[in-house]
Amino acid sequence: xxxxxxxxxxxxxxxxxxxxxxxxxxxxxxxxxxxxxxxxxxxxxxxxxxxxxxxxxxxxxxxxxxxxxxxxxxxxxxxxxxxxxxxxxxxxxxxxxxxxxxxxxxxxxxxxxxxxxxxxxxxxxxxxxxxxxxxxxxxxxxxxxxxxxxxxxxxxxxxxxxxxxxxxxxxxxxxxxxxxxxxxxxxxxxxxxxxxxxxxxxxxxxxxxxxxxxxxxxxxxxxxxxxxxxxxxxxxxxxxxxxxxxxxxxxxxxxxxxxxxxxxxxxxxxxxxxxxxxxxxxxxxxxxxxxxxxxxxxxxxxxxxxxxxxxxxxxxxxxxxxxxxxxxxxxxxxxxxxxxxxxxxxxxxxxxxx
Amino acid sequence: xxxxxxxxxxxxxxxxxxxxxxxxxxxxxxxxxxxxxxxxxxxxxxxxxxxxxxxxxxxxxxxxxxxxxxxxxxxxxxxxxxxxxxxxxxxxxxxxxxxxxxxxxxxxxxxxxxxxxxxxxxxxxxxxxxxxxxxxxxxxxxxxxxxxxxxxxxxxxxxxxxxxxxxxxxxxxxxxxxxxxxxxxxxxxxxxxxxxxxxxxxxxxxxxxxxxxxxxxxxxxxxxxxxxxxxxxxxxxxxxxxxxxxxxxxxxxxxxxxxxxxxxxxxxxxxxxxxxxxxxxxxxxxxxxxxxxxxxxxxxxxxxxxxxxxxxxxxxxxxxxxxxxxx
Numbered sequence: 001x002x003x004x005x006x007x008x009x010x011x012x013x014x015x016x017x018x019x020x021x022x023x024x025x026x027x028x029x030x031x032x033x034x035x036x037x038x039x040x041x042x043x044x045x046x047x048x049x050x051x052x053x054x055x056x057x058x059x060x061x062x063x064x065x066x067x068x069x070x071x072x073x074x075x076x077x078x079x080x081x082x083x084x085x086x087x088x089x090x091x092x093x094x095x096x097x098x099x100x101x102x103x104x105x106x107x108x109x110x111x112x113x114x115x116x117x118x119x120x121x122x123x124x125x126x127x128x129x130x131x132x133x134x135x136x137x138x139x140x141x142x143x144x145x146x147x148x149x150x151x152x153x154x155x156x157x158x159x160x161x162x163x164x165x166x167x168x169x170x171x172x173x174x175x176x177x178x179x180x181x182x183x184x185x186x187x188x189x190x191x192x193x194x195x196x197x198x199x200x201x202x203x204x205x206x207x208x209x210x211x212x213x214x215x216x217x218x219x220x221x222x223x224x225x226x227x228x229x230x231x232x233x234x235x236x237x238x239x240x241x242x243x244x245x246x247x248x249x250x251x252x253x254x255x256x257x258x259x260x261x262x263x264x265x266x267x268x269x270x271x272x273x274x275x276x277x278x279x280x281x282x283x284x285x286x287x288x289x290x291x292x293x294x295x296x297x298x299x300x301x302x303x304x305x306x307x308x309x310x311x312x313x314x315x316x317x318x319x320x321x322x323x324x325x326x327x328x329x330x331x332x333x334x335x336x337x338x339x340x341x342x343x344x345x346x347x348x349x350x351x352x353x354x
Numbered sequence: 355x356x357x358x359x360x361x362x363x364x365x366x367x368x369x370x371x372x373x374x375x376x377x378x379x380x381x382x383x384x385x386x387x388x389x390x391x392x393x394x395x396x397x398x399x400x401x402x403x404x405x406x407x408x409x410x411x412x413x414x415x416x417x418x419x420x421x422x423x424x425x426x427x428x429x430x431x432x433x434x435x436x437x438x439x440x441x442x443x444x445x446x447x448x449x450x451x452x453x454x455x456x457x458x459x460x461x462x463x464x465x466x467x468x469x470x471x472x473x474x475x476x477x478x479x480x481x482x483x484x485x486x487x488x489x490x491x492x493x494x495x496x497x498x499x500x501x502x503x504x505x506x507x508x509x510x511x512x513x514x515x516x517x518x519x520x521x522x523x524x525x526x527x528x529x530x531x532x533x534x535x536x537x538x539x540x541x542x543x544x545x546x547x548x549x550x551x552x553x554x555x556x557x558x559x560x561x562x563x564x565x566x567x568x569x570x571x572x573x574x575x576x577x578x579x580x581x582x583x584x585x586x587x588x589x590x591x592x593x594x595x596x597x598x599x600x601x602x603x604x605x606x607x608x609x610x611x612x613x614x615x616x617x618x619x620x621x622x623x624x625x626x627x628x629x630x631x632x633x634x635x636x637x638x639x640x641x642x643x644x645x646x647x648x649x650x651x652x653x654x655x656x657x658x659x660x661x662x663x664x665x666x667x668x669x670x671x672x673x674x675x676x677x678x679x680x681x
Contacts, residue, residue, distance in 0.1 A: 051539035051540070051541065051542075052510075159627050161627065162627075189394040189395055190568070190607055190610060190611060191394060191606065191607060191610055191624040191628075192627070194610035194611070194621040194623035195624075195625075197612070197621055198621055198623055201620070216539065216540070218540070218614055219611065219612045219613060222612065222614060223612030223613075223617065224612075242617060243617075246615075256541060257540060259544075260540045260541045260543065260544035261540055261569065261614050262543075262547075262567065262569030262570045262572060263569055263572060263613075263614060263615065264568040264569045264571075264572045264596065264608065264613070265596055266573075266575075266592045266596050267593070267596075268572070269572070274544060276544055276545055276548060277541045277545070280509045280511060280512070337614050337615045
């Protein structure tokens with residue numbers, strides 16, 4: 001396989017916890033991200049799922065250099081970009097852009113749409129010469145499905161879905177190769193979500209983009225992603241293609257997560273086995289020893305407390321769809337997503353084949 | 355029938371004119387039954403619930419007409435102090451955001467106990483003992499030790515359990531849950547929905563579940579009312595509606611959600627946006643976004659046509675429900 005466009009290795013982000021006012025000393029750390037590795041290939045979409053507090057947004061922020069990693073590396077085309085600064089950083093940033101979750105707070109209410117989408121050109125004037133910018137912004141509006149005549153309007157004159165389109169247009173302005181989207185549709189209504197998801201897929205084909213798509217909605221992630229990584233308490237617990245993760249999960253957390261997703265089909269009620277986890281996610285300031293999931297895992301044994309499971313293909317699965325990296329000492333395949341044959345208007349899509 | 359809403363109209367006076375949030379909504383819930391009210395933001399699903407509970411902001415809100423029959427008596431004709439006795443004791447509400455619905459400066463024990471102090475005239479000590487009992491009921495671990503804790507000391511899922519405990523305190527016969535799990539993670543959502551369903555069975559309560567999540571509805575509801583622009587556009591038992599929707603809006607919603615169990619191609623997307631309630635389109639409110647819209651849809655408001663009477667009652671507010679159902 002070709003070298004990945006973006007390669008993340010052992011990424012760590014700890015936020016220090018301090019005590020004292022005059023003499024501040026560090027008493028601990030919130031381990032938001034604690035050793036995350038993955039690769040992103042050109043033209044692919046990597047989905048990252050996990051519940052609140054698992055560190056998925058922190059990973060996103062480190063990818064676009066809004067946060068500096070405590071340790072580890074982020075290699076873009078083979079070069080570590082996590083320690084860059086000044087001109088070199090600016091040059092790289094052009095190629096990795098972000099789309100934020102909340103279209104209500106990520107757009108400056110006092111700037112017109114034209115200024116918002118055109119602002120990246122102020123920082124990178126080499127992309128669009130000054131006289132050309134207005135035309136470029138209007139093109140971008142057209143690309144994301146907004147009327148180019150809206151260029152002088154303000155964000156409050158748009159609905160949530162339209163605002164998210166403005167945020168996407170801003171992300172596209174510098175013609176990046178990678179877009180990191182952090183929960184881009186979770187603030188939108190169901191009918192508008194589909195519009196924005198379709199737009200993102202259309203843009204990917206049109207501009208040959210690679211996406212890191214972060215969300216907590218497992219159905220949307222499956223729809224849009226080629227590969228999916230599941231995070232729990234600062235670590236990736238399982239990663240693989242969408243079929244591997246959704247049809248052949250081997251990590252107990254992935255299985256619990258998938259089984260908890262409500263399926264929009266009342267017939268599935270009967271043939272579903274739900275795994276209800278007990279308790280809450282432990283604090284990232286004081287994560288459990290060994291496997292971090294062991295405090296809620298029904299399979300946990302002594303070994304899980306003593307030994308940190310590595311994210312690797314389990315030895316018991318030498319080949320087949322279950323042979324994908326899973327960080328569990330006792331990895332075992334378990335099918336949890338019921339497969340109801342499509343019937344009526346809810347289905348209609350063809351079945352997955354490997 | 356436990357609760358019956360008939361032809362309810364609610365308006366809000368705003369600077370730009372009168373917004374018609376609810377335009378003739380009718381639904382009914384029986385004891386032990388779960389009715390899901392499905393709709394997007396601005397569809398009027400929460401406003402209807404607030405009118406039933408009697409917690410509508412008046413003004414700017416105003417109930418412009420209709421009846422709300424609870425155990426046969428019209429709530430809208432009752433005096434406020436009579437309604438207050440019913441609210442909390444006979445019908446209770448669970449809100450979406452537990453952190454902002456609980457009082458941050460009172461312990462959870464105090465807030466739970468208050469139900470018994472106010473409605474039942476219990477002493478503070480007895481009320482506190484009852485609070486511990488309730489917390490046990492909704493499976494909060496170490497309830498005895500945690501009864502003196504403040505809301506911020508609990509996780510999101512635990513806070514939602516406290517909200518449920520508070521709603522159940524006086525064993526009401528009707529619970530209205532307004533997006534009870536929207537703010538929660540999926541694994542916690544599953545815990546909370548399970549608990550709610552179990553308690554509902556135990557007390558044989560009527561449950562109105564207000565949500566926008568088609569997955570949650572499929573999991574727990576007996577029947578569904580789909581709302582759009584302040585009206586019910588389709589009402590049906592849960593199995594029927596997922597199998598064959600009789601309204602293009604319902605069909606569009608079902609087609610637009612990605613599925614966990616299959617990787618589809620392009621998602622179907624309903625074009626356009628929900629209407630502004632100040633300027634609801636003439637005729638069928640959905641007509642500008644509807645793929646089936648014709649001339650009559652732009653001029654005549656469709657009534658709620660009966661689709662089937664028996665064995666199950668279904669209704670659809672579409673002039674062309676037959677085509678939608680079979681097409």
